[in-house]
Amino acid sequence: MFRRTALLALAALLPSSLAQVSEDFESGWDQTAWPTYAPDCNQGGTVTLDSTKAHSGTNSIRVNGAGGFCGHIFFGTTAVPTGDVYVRVYLQAQTALTSSHVSFITMPDSNQGTDKHLRIGGQSGILMYNRESDDATLPALSPNGIAASEALPTGTWECFEYHLSTNGSIETWLNGDAIAGLTSIKGVTNEYNTQWQSNTEIPSVTGIYFGWESYGGDVNTFWYDDIAVASTRVGCL
Numbered sequence: 001m002f003r004r005t006a007l008l009a010l011a012a013l014l015p016s017s018l019a020q021v022s023e024d025f026e027s028g029w030d031q032t033a034w035p036t037y038a039p040d041c042n043q044g045g046t047v048t049l050d051s052t053k054a055h056s057g058t059n060s061i062r063v064n065g066a067g068g069f070c071g072h073i074f075f076g077t078t079a080v081p082t083g084d085v086y087v088r089v090y091l092q093a094q095t096a097l098t099s100s101h102v103s104f105i106t107m108p109d110s111n112q113g114t115d116k117h118l119r120i121g122g123q124s125g126i127l128m129y130n131r132e133s134d135d136a137t138l139p140a141l142s143p144n145g146i147a148a149s150e151a152l153p154t155g156t157w158e159c160f161e162y163h164l165s166t167n168g169s170i171e172t173w174l175n176g177d178a179i180a181g182l183t184s185i186k187g188v189t190n191e192y193n194t195q196w197q198s199n200t201e202i203p204s205v206t207g208i209y210f211g212w213e214s215y216g217g218d219v220n221t222f223w224y225d226d227i228a229v230a231s232t233r234v235g236c237l
Contacts (some may be wrong), residue, residue: 036058045073055225074211097122139181139192146183159236169230
């Protein structure tokens with residue numbers, strides 16, 4: 001609790017372009033600051049405060065994701081820094097990612113157009129980004145691209161971090177280790193990011209939401225805790 005209070009106090013002293021959001025849910029789930037988000041439709045997914053499982057303290061947010069497009073449900077924040085965006089979240093998945101396309105983080109992206117999202121999830125059993133406007137993936141889902149990413153472990157708390165740069169670069173870390181397939185640096189092309197860089201659009205996200213969306217029949221349960229959104233990297237605890 002001291003950590004969260006200190007971070008919030010620091011955020012209050014910083015200009016809005018450097019503002020930081022930090023939440024460990026130990027005071028409960030503030031649904032005004034962290035509202036649910038279900039664009040288009042929601043049939044079956046739920047978000048609840050869970051006091052049986054936590055990364056730190058006693059609380060986390062549990063998302064029961066249903067199958068099919070309308071089974072999606074998220075919660076999150078619109079307090080996104082201006083400029084570079086760094087996100088750190090501890091998450092736990094009940095079931096392994098499969099070959100099907102799913103998302104567990106979604107971000108409305110104004111540069112993609114109305115109701116379009118930058119998404120983080122999985123396909124082919126590995127972690128990946130997906131750009132809704134053209135359905136591009138990072139990494140490209142070739143054998144080498146798949147090998148350059150990572151599977152998401154189940155049943156344990158994982159520290160997942162990513163950085164969206166103002167020049168369009170993306171960096172991603174799992175438990176502090178960079179994921180090559182989920183890295184796209186401006187001016188540096190490789191077989192993993194060629195598809196992604198074919199579009200020069202720079203993400204401009206207006207919200208960051210955590211949950212579950214399945215584009216087929218996959219269902220899953222995710223827990224989220226110790227979320228930080230900042231203009232500089234926070235790192236794992």
